[in-house]
Amino acid sequence: MNKNNNYQNLQENYLFKEIGDRAAAYLASHPGQKILRMGVGDVTRPLPEAIVQAMQQAAGELGHADTFKGYCLEEGYEWLRQAVIDHDYKPRNIDLDIDEVFISEGAGSDLGNLSELFATDNQVAIMDPTYPAYTDANIMAGRPISYLPCHPQNGFVPELPKKKADLIYLCFPNNPTGTVLTKAQLKLWVDYARENHSIIIFDAAYEAYITQPDIPHTIYEIEGAKEVAIEVHSYSKSAGFTSVRCGYTIVPKATGLQAMWLRRQCTKYNGTSYVAQRAALATYTPEGRAGIRANLDFYLGTAQLIKQRLHEAGYEAYGGENAPYIWCRAPHGWDSWTFFDHLLQECQILCTPGAGFGPSGDGFVRISAFSKREDCITALERIKNKL
Numbered sequence: 399m400n401k402n403n404n405y406q407n408l409q410e411n412y413l414f415k416e417i418g419d420r421a422a423a424y425l426a427s428h429p430g431q432k433i434l435r436m437g438v439g440d441v442t443r444p445l446p447e448a449i450v451q452a453m454q455q456a457a458g459e460l461g462h463a464d465t466f467k468g469y470c471l472e473e474g475y476e477w478l479r480q481a482v483i484d485h486d487y488k489p490r491n492i493d494l495d496i497d498e499v500f501i502s503e504g505a506g507s508d509l510g511n512l513s514e515l516f517a518t519d520n521q522v523a524i525m526d527p528t529y530p531a532y533t534d535a536n537i538m539a540g541r542p543i544s545y546l547p548c549h550p551q552n553g554f555v556p557e558l559p560k561k562k563a564d565l566i567y568l569c570f571p572n573n574p575t576g577t578v579l580t581k582a583q584l585k586l587w588v589d590y591a592r593e594n595h596s597i598i599i600f601d602a603a604y605e606a607y608i609t610q611p612d613i614p615h616t617i618y619e620i621e622g623a624k625e626v627a628i629e630v631h632s633y634s635k636s637a638g639f640t641s642v643r644c645g646y647t648i649v650p651k652a653t654g655l656q657a658m659w660l661r662r663q664c665t666k667y668n669g670t671s672y673v674a675q676r677a678a679l680a681t682y683t684p685e686g687r688a689g690i691r692a693n694l695d696f697y698l699g700t701a702q703l704i705k706q707r708l709h710e711a712g713y714e715a716y717g718g719e720n721a722p723y724i725w726c727r728a729p730h731g732w733d734s735w736t737f738f739d740h741l742l743q744e745c746q747i748l749c750t751p752g753a754g755f756g757p758s759g760d761g762f763v764r765i766s767a768f769s770k771r772e773d774c775i776t777a778l779e780r781i782k783n784k785l
């Protein structure tokens with residue numbers, strides 16, 4: 399047996415462990431102190447009642463002989479795939495075939511698994527900083543990776559690759575910077591991919607947080623994108639489904655990859671739970687929508703509050719308008735762990751060091767609007783008084 403030695407090239411997944419260890423060490427030497435957790439990367443508001451009821455009803459159906467369900471299609475139930483088309487694409491004048499919609503158990507696994515469709519000698523370009531799963535999945539597969547640095551000087555918008563990229567990972571609205579692309583900016587990428595026969599994997603996990611008008615909500619708003627883009631969606635951050643587990647991935651036939659992805663899913667995946675798919679369908683009802691909107695508005699309100707108070711305290715802070723994250727520059731030219739330690743020691747605040755999201759993340763920290771509103775208010779008072 400030979401192990402997959404590519405795993406040795408992964409960086410130690412130490413980020414959240416290191417954060418936890420430093421918080422524990424602080425509490426051990428400062429008993430009785432309360433730490434304000436501002437790094438939360440998970441939703442915190444309860445599910446809307448309409449969605450809970452849909453799951454209860456679905457669970458009940460499984461308990462009766464005449465409504466019991468066994469395996470569903472690997473691609474998901476047609477009623478959910480049709481709802482995705484009718485609600486998320488038709489209103490934006492995008493026509494999709496139902497075979498191009500694949501229901502998933504969430505974006506995380508598809509984002510990792512999609513790389514299986516591509517040869518190992520493909521050159522991969524990944525925006526930096528971003529969600530770490532794209533990098534890790536491609537390191538595991540042994541593909542060469544180059545980063546597309548995003549920093550204040552380029553408005554956190556990646557520049558087209560200098561070295562030809564076959565596979566490109568974009569995440570907009572971006573986790574962690576909160577950046578969005580205009581249609582013109584996104585068109586540059588679609589045009590690049592068409593010219594270079596590349597594929598874009600577009601992570602739209604935060605699409606529901608877009609508030610700015612004229613920002614594309616899907617890459618298929620750009621002409622020609624169906625030939626070159628796979629789009630990954632999740633109900634996790636939009637509807638609060640991080641525990642329910644449901645999402646969808648669009649693999650257009652024009653990419654030449656739809657049949658391969660179907661084959662892959664039928665072999666290695668046996669579908670998403672009926673209860674989770676019923677819950678996802680309920681997100682499109684008027685009651686489901688209203689409940690979700692209220693949660694999103696709450697998070698966005700928290701984000702606005704964080705950003706405004708950071709600005710008042712003299713900080714350079716980005717994001718928070720189209721995403722639940724604020725990307726804050728460390729003062730005094732500090733690296734992200736120095737700022738992290740300072741916030742922990744002086745203000746008892748826990749954030750996420752930017753270096754955990756890629757090399758260009760160093761010098762920043764991510765502050766999350768999923769944190770408790772009252773904790774945010776206390777935290778920002780402390781930041782203002784202490785720094």
Ligand SMILES: *Cc1c(COP(=O)(O)O)cnc(C)c1O
Pocket residue numbers: 503504505506507529569573601603631632633634635639640644645
């Ligand atoms: C949270 C997150 C995901 C994963 O979502 P799941 O559907 O829960 O697996 C994907 N992409 C980004 C950018 C995220 O922040």
